[in-house]
Amino acid sequence: MPVxxxxxxxxxxxxxAGGHNLAGFDPAYTRRFxxxxxxxxxxxxxxxxxxxxxxxxxxxxxxxxxxxxxxxxIAHRPGFQFPTQVAKAxxxxxxxxxxxxxxxxxxxxxxxxQRREGDYTTKEERYRRSExxxxxxRRVWTEDGPISHDGEFYRFEDFQxxxxxxxxxxxxxxxxxxxxxxxxxxxxxxxFGLWGEPLAETKEQIASVNAIADAAGRPRPRIWNSFRPIVxxxxxxxxxxxxxxxxxxxxxxxxxxxxxxxxxxxxxxxREPTNVGAIRLRKVADKGDLHDRALWTPLARELKGxxxxxxxxxxxxxxxxxxxxxAEIGCDLLSIRGWDVYNDAQDxxxxxLPLVRQELAHRDATGNAPVLNPDSRPQAALAGA
Amino acid sequence: MPVxxxxxxxxxxxxxKVHAGFGGFDPDYTRRFxxxxxxxxxxxxxxxxxxxxxxxxxxxxxxxxxxxxxxxxIAHRPGFQFPTQVAKAxxxxxxxxxxxxxxxxxxxxxxxxQRREGDYLSKEERYERSDExxxxxRKVWYEDGPISFEGKHYRFEDFExxxxxxxxxxxxxxxxxxxxxxxxxxxxxxxFGLWGEPLAETKEQIAAVNAVADAAGRPRPRIWNSFRPIVxxxxxxxxxxxxxxxxxxxQALAKxxxxxxxxxxxxxPQNVGSIRLRKVADKGDLHDRALWTPLAKALKGxxxxxxxxxxxxxxxxxxxxxTEIGCDLLSIRGWDVYNDMVDxxxxxLPLVREELAHREATGNAPVLNPDSREAVAV
Numbered sequence: 001m002p003v004x005x006x007x008x009x010x011x012x013x014x015x016x017a018g019g020h021n022l023a024g025f026d027p028a029y030t031r032r033f034x035x036x037x038x039x040x041x042x043x044x045x046x047x048x049x050x051x052x053x054x055x056x057x058x059x060x061x062x063x064x065x066x067x068x069x070x071x072x073x074i075a076h077r078p079g080f081q082f083p084t085q086v087a088k089a090x091x092x093x094x095x096x097x098x099x100x101x102x103x104x105x106x107x108x109x110x111x112x113x114q115r116r117e118g119d120y121t122t123k124e125e126r127y128r129r130s131e132x133x134x135x136x137x138r139r140v141w142t143e144d145g146p147i148s149h150d151g152e153f154y155r156f157e158d159f160q161x162x163x164x165x166x167x168x169x170x171x172x173x174x175x176x177x178x179x180x181x182x183x184x185x186x187x188x189x190x191x192f193g194l195w196g197e198p199l200a201e202t203k204e205q206i207a208s209v210n211a212i213a214d215a216a217g218r219p220r221p222r223i224w225n226s227f228r229p230i231v232x233x234x235x236x237x238x239x240x241x242x243x244x245x246x247x248x249x250x251x252x253x254x255x256x257x258x259x260x261x262x263x264x265x266x267x268x269x270x271r272e273p274t275n276v277g278a279i280r281l282r283k284v285a286d287k288g289d290l291h292d293r294a295l296w297t298p299l300a301r302e303l304k305g306x307x308x309x310x311x312x313x314x315x316x317x318x319x320x321x322x323x324x325x326x327a328e329i330g331c332d333l334l335s336i337r338g339w340d341v342y343n344d345a346q347d348x349x350x351x352x353l354p355l356v357r358q359e360l361a362h363r364d365a366t367g368n369a370p371v372l373n374p375d376s377r378p379q380a381a382l383a384g385a
Numbered sequence: 386m387p388v389x390x391x392x393x394x395x396x397x398x399x400x401x402k403v404h405a406g407f408g409g410f411d412p413d414y415t416r417r418f419x420x421x422x423x424x425x426x427x428x429x430x431x432x433x434x435x436x437x438x439x440x441x442x443x444x445x446x447x448x449x450x451x452x453x454x455x456x457x458x459i460a461h462r463p464g465f466q467f468p469t470q471v472a473k474a475x476x477x478x479x480x481x482x483x484x485x486x487x488x489x490x491x492x493x494x495x496x497x498x499q500r501r502e503g504d505y506l507s508k509e510e511r512y513e514r515s516d517e518x519x520x521x522x523r524k525v526w527y528e529d530g531p532i533s534f535e536g537k538h539y540r541f542e543d544f545e546x547x548x549x550x551x552x553x554x555x556x557x558x559x560x561x562x563x564x565x566x567x568x569x570x571x572x573x574x575x576x577f578g579l580w581g582e583p584l585a586e587t588k589e590q591i592a593a594v595n596a597v598a599d600a601a602g603r604p605r606p607r608i609w610n611s612f613r614p615i616v617x618x619x620x621x622x623x624x625x626x627x628x629x630x631x632x633x634x635x636q637a638l639a640k641x642x643x644x645x646x647x648x649x650x651x652x653x654p655q656n657v658g659s660i661r662l663r664k665v666a667d668k669g670d671l672h673d674r675a676l677w678t679p680l681a682k683a684l685k686g687x688x689x690x691x692x693x694x695x696x697x698x699x700x701x702x703x704x705x706x707x708t709e710i711g712c713d714l715l716s717i718r719g720w721d722v723y724n725d726m727v728d729x730x731x732x733x734l735p736l737v738r739e740e741l742a743h744r745e746a747t748g749n750a751p752v753l754n755p756d757s758r759e760a761v762a763v
Contacts, residue, residue: 022548027481052546055474058446062481063449081466083501089440096412096447117469118541156503161437162409261547 003327003360004043005353006073006224006335009034009063011054014260016222024260025054031066033342034138038067040349046335049075049106051116051260059088059378060093064097073173078133079119079126084159086133101165103137104173104193105130107181109275113265127180129153134172134188140143141165173224177205177277185221186212191333196228196310197284198291203329206308224333225326226308228299231347235315242313244297245339249302266306273304281305294322299339308335316347320355321372327360387485388708388741389428390734391458391609391716392726394419394448396439410439416451418723423452425730431716434460434491436501442474449482456485462493463518464504464511469544471518472525479550487556488522489578490515494567494656512565514538519557519573526550558609562590570606571597576714580658582665583611588710589690610707610715611689613680616728620696627677630720634683643645654687655687664687675703679693689716697728702738702753708741709748 010033010311012024023073037045049056060074076086078148107130108114109123116239121129132151135197139147146160174185175193184207194205206223213220230245232238253300256264273279282305285297293314323334336352338344357371396415403643421429430448434441445459447708457479462473479486491513493499502642506514517536524532531545559570560578562581570577571594579590598605615630617623654660663686666678674695681690693703704715740753 025480051469052548053468053473054477054548055442056483057440058442058474058477061443061446061450065446075756080470082503085465086437087444088438089443092439095410096443115542116544118467118539140431149425154503155505157500158497159436159501163439164409165435180656208482259546265545346461 002358003332005041005348005356006226006333007037007042007045007046007348008335008337008341009037009047009059009072010341010345011059013342020218025059027062030059030062030265032071032274033345034044034066035076036342036345036349038070040301040345041353042070042345042349042368044071044073044102044333044335045286046104047072047074049077050262050265051113052265057093060101061093061096064100069100071100071102072097073104073171075106077106077108077114078121078130078322079108079114079121080117082156083133083136084156084161087137087210088163090137090170091141091161091165092153094167094170095163099166101167102171102173102191104175104191105134105184105189106175107184108372109176109277110273111146116265117118121180124180125153125185127178130174131184131188134174134184137170137172139354141170174221175224175277176275178275179281181276182208183212185209187216187218189221191224193224193226194331195226195281195308195323195334196295196303196312197280198295199325201284201328202326202331222333223331224335225331226335226337227295227310227312227323228339229312229336229348229352230296230314230339231321231344231352233315233320235318237320238314242311243310246298248300249299249339253302273306275381278307280306281310284310292322294318308337311332312336316351317372320352320359323352323356324359324370324372327356350380388713388715388737390426390729390737391429391431391611391714392422392427392433392455392729393716393718393722394422394430394432394444394457394616395718395726396444398723410444412447415447418726419448419455421723421727423455423729425727426734427455427668427726427730429458429487429714429716430460431489432457434462436498442471442478445486446481448480449478449485454485455485457482458487458489458556460491461704462488462491462499462504462658463515464493464506465502467541468518468521468539468667469525469541469546473548475522475555476526476546476548476550479552479555480548484551485501486550486552487542487558487561487576489558489576490519490574491560492569494561494658495654496526508563509565510538512563516569516573517558519569520560522555522557525740526555526592554574557608560609561656561672563656565613566657567593569596569598572603573600574606576609578609578611578714578716580611580662580677580686581693582661582688583676584706584710585737586661586665587707587712591711597678607714608712609716610712611716612676612691612704612717613689613720614693614700614717614725614729616678616695616697616700616725616733618696620699623695623699627692628701630692631679631683634680634720653685659686659688662690665691673703675699676705689718693717697732697736698753701733701740704733704737705740705753708737 011030012026047056060072063072146158148157171190173191174189231244281300285301294312296311296313303309312322397409398414404465432441434447445457522762531543533542556575559574595605615627662681666682675693677692677694684690693700
C-alpha cells in the first residue's frame with residue numbers, strides 16, 4: 001500500500017500554546033482548513049478529541065461534507081457512549097461520506113482527563129473496555145440478524161439495525177505506547193498510531209505491535225507515525241524558524257492563566273503526564289535535542305510530551321528525506337501537522353508531499369536507488385545555532 | 386409565537402414496510418426529502434430515534450447541511466451517552482447550522498427497547514435520569530468556567546469547554562403522557578410533545594403539564610401535537626384514500642413475522658401514550674372534526690398513529706382547532722411520506738397560516754370552513 005499523509009483538523013484560528021488550534025469551534029475557519037487539505041493532497045485528517053473539544057463525530061461529518069476526497073479518521077474514546085450507537089453513527093457517516101470514514105480509538109492515558117466527563121475506570125480497565133468495544137463495533141457493522149452481548153463492560157440484548165457502512169471494513173486505528181496498547185492494537189487494530197520518536201525507538205515499538213499481531217495470527221497493523229515538521233526553503237531558514245517557534249511556545253507557557261481552555265487542560269497544570277507515550281517522548285528529549293536526520297525534541301520537552309510534539313526540522317528536501325526514512329522502516333501513514341497550522345499545512349502540501357511521493361515512486365520503479373538528498377548529513381551544527 | 390409546522394425526517398423510500406420511510410438509511414433519498422421540506426415551508430423536522438435507526442445526531446447534521454431554514458429537532462434518549470458529550474455535540478451542531486437545532490428528549494417507554502442497546506434502568510429511574518441529563522445540558526451550554534456534578538445518575542469533575550451554542554436557548558422538548566413525563570416536561574421543557582388525541586383529551590394533558598410548570602414558577606412549555614393527516618382535494622377522495630391505507634396496513638400486519646412491527650411496536654406497547662391512543666380508538670373511529678383512529682388501533686398506538694382525514698380545508702380547519710386550545714407546534718407526517726409531505730406544503734400549511742393571520746388581523750372571525758360540522762365517515 002502506498003504511503004498516505006494525515007493532517008490534523010484544526011478548528012480555530014485563535015492562537016494556542018503548542019499550536020493545537022482546537023479551542024472553540026469556528027465552522028467557517030474549519031471549512032477553509034478542510035478545503036485546503038482536500039486540495040493539498042492529504043489522504044486523511046485526524047479529528048482529535050479531548051474533554052474540551054467538540055464532539056468528534058459531529059466534526060467528522062462536517063469534514064466529510066466539506067470535502068471531496070480526504071478521509072476523516074475520527075478519534076473516539078470508548079466509555080462515554082454505548083457501542084451500538086457509536087457503531088451506527090460511524091456506519092451512517094460512512095454512507096454520508098461515500099465510504100471515507102476511519103475510527104481512531106483513544107483509550108485515555110490520564111485518569112484526571114477521563115473524570116472530566118465522568119469515566120472513573122482505571123487505565124487497565126479502560127484497555128479491556130476498548131477491546132470489547134472494538135469487537136462490538138465490528139459485529140454491528142458486519143453481522144446480519146439480531147446481536148446480543150454479555151461482557152465485562154457491555155451488555156445488551158437483541159439489537160438489530162439495517163444501517164450499514166458502505167466500506168467492507170471501516171479501518172480501526174489504535175494508539176498508545178504501553179504494553180496494553182500494543183496488545184489491543186496488535187490484536188484488533190487495522191492501523192497502529194505512534195508519536196514521532198527516533199528511528200531506533202520507533203522500530204522497537206513496531207516490533208512489539210507486530211509480535212502481538214503475529215501471535216494472534218492476524219495481519220500486522222499499518223503504522224501511523226506523527227510529527228510536527230518545521231520546514232523552509234533552506235535548512236538554515238528552517239532552523240531559524242524552529243528556534244522562533246520554541247521561543248514563542250515558551251512565552252505562551254510562561255503565562256498559564258492566559259491560555260485557552262484546551263491548552264490549560266493539558267499544559268496549564270504542574271502535574272506531569274503519566275501516559276507512557278508522553279514519558280517516552282520526554283526520555284528521548286532528555287537524551288539530546290537532535291536525533292537521526294532531523295528529529296528535534298526541545299518542543300516535546302516544553303510541552304511535556306503531551307501529544308504529538310516532536311518536530312522534523314529542515315528544508316523541504318531534508319524533511320521529505322526524513323519522512324522517507326520512516327517509510328522505510330514500515331511507517332506508511334505519515335501524520336504531519338504544524339505550529340502555524342494553516343500556513344504549515346499549505347507548505348507541506350506544496351513542497352513536502354510531492355517530494356516524498358516522487359521519491360517513493362522512483363525507488364519503487366528503479367529498485368530502491370535513493371535520489372532525494374543522497375548526501376544529507378545530520379543537522380547538528382545548524383540545530384545548535 | 387406563531388404556529389410552526391413539524392415534519393418527520395424520512396430516510397428511505399421503502400414502502401413495503403409498515404413504518405414507511407424509516408428502514409435503512411439512503412442519503413440521496415434523505416437529501417431530496419429534506420430539500421422538499423425546506424422548500425415546502427416546514428419550520429422543523431423531527432429526527433426520530435429507535436434502536437434500529439441511524440444515530441440521530443449524525444442524521445441531524447446531515448439535515449442541517451442539506452437545508453437552509455428547516456430546523457432539525459433531534460430525538461435523543463438519555464442513558465446511552467454521557468451528557469457533557471451530548472451537550473457539546475448539540476452546541477457544535479448549533480454552530481454548524483447557524484442556530485437551528487432543537488433536542489427532543491425521549492425517556493423511553495419500553496424496557497425491551499432500552500435493553501437492545503444496553504440500558505437496564507426502570508422507567509421511574511429513566512425519568513429521574515432525564516431530569517438530571519437536561520440540567521447538565523443547560524449547565525454545559527450556558528455556564529462559564531469549570532463544572533462538576535454529582536447526582537444519582539451522573540458524576541463528573543472539573544469539565545470545561547469553549548464549544549458553545551449560538552442560540553441563547555437551545556429548545557428542549559420533552560414528550561410523554563405519564564405523570565413522570567408531565568413532571569419532567571413541566572419543570573424542564575421548553576416544548577412538550579403529545580400524540581394526537583381528541584380535543585378534550587388533549588386539553589386535559591395540556592392542563593396537567595401546565596399545572597406542573599405553574600407550580601414550578603416557570604413558563605409553560607409550548608405544546609407540540611402530532612398527527613398523520615390523510616388529505617385530498619375533496620372529503621370524499623380523502624376518505625377513499627383513508628380506507629385504502631387502512632386496508633394496506635392491515636394486510637402488511639397480517640404477514641407473519643412482520644419485523645417492523647416487532648421492532649417498533651412490540652405486541653402491545655405499555656407506554657402510557659400508546660395505551661391512551663388505544664383507549665381513544667376503542668371509543669369510536671371518528672372524533673371531533675376529522676380525527677380518525679382505526680390506524681392507531683391497527684398499529685396498537687405505537688407512536689404517532691392517529692390520522693386527520695378530509696379535504697385540505699377540512700384538515701386545515703382541524704389543525705386550527707388544535708391551535709385554539711394551545712398547540713402551536715403542529716407535527717404532520719403522512720403515510721405515503723414523500724408525496725403527502727409535498728401535499729401538506731402546497732395545500733395545508735398555507736391554509737392554516739392564512740386562517741390564523743386572518744383571525745389575528747380581524748379579531749378572530751373564522752373564515753376557513755365556517756359552517757364546518759362534524760364530519761361523518763363515508
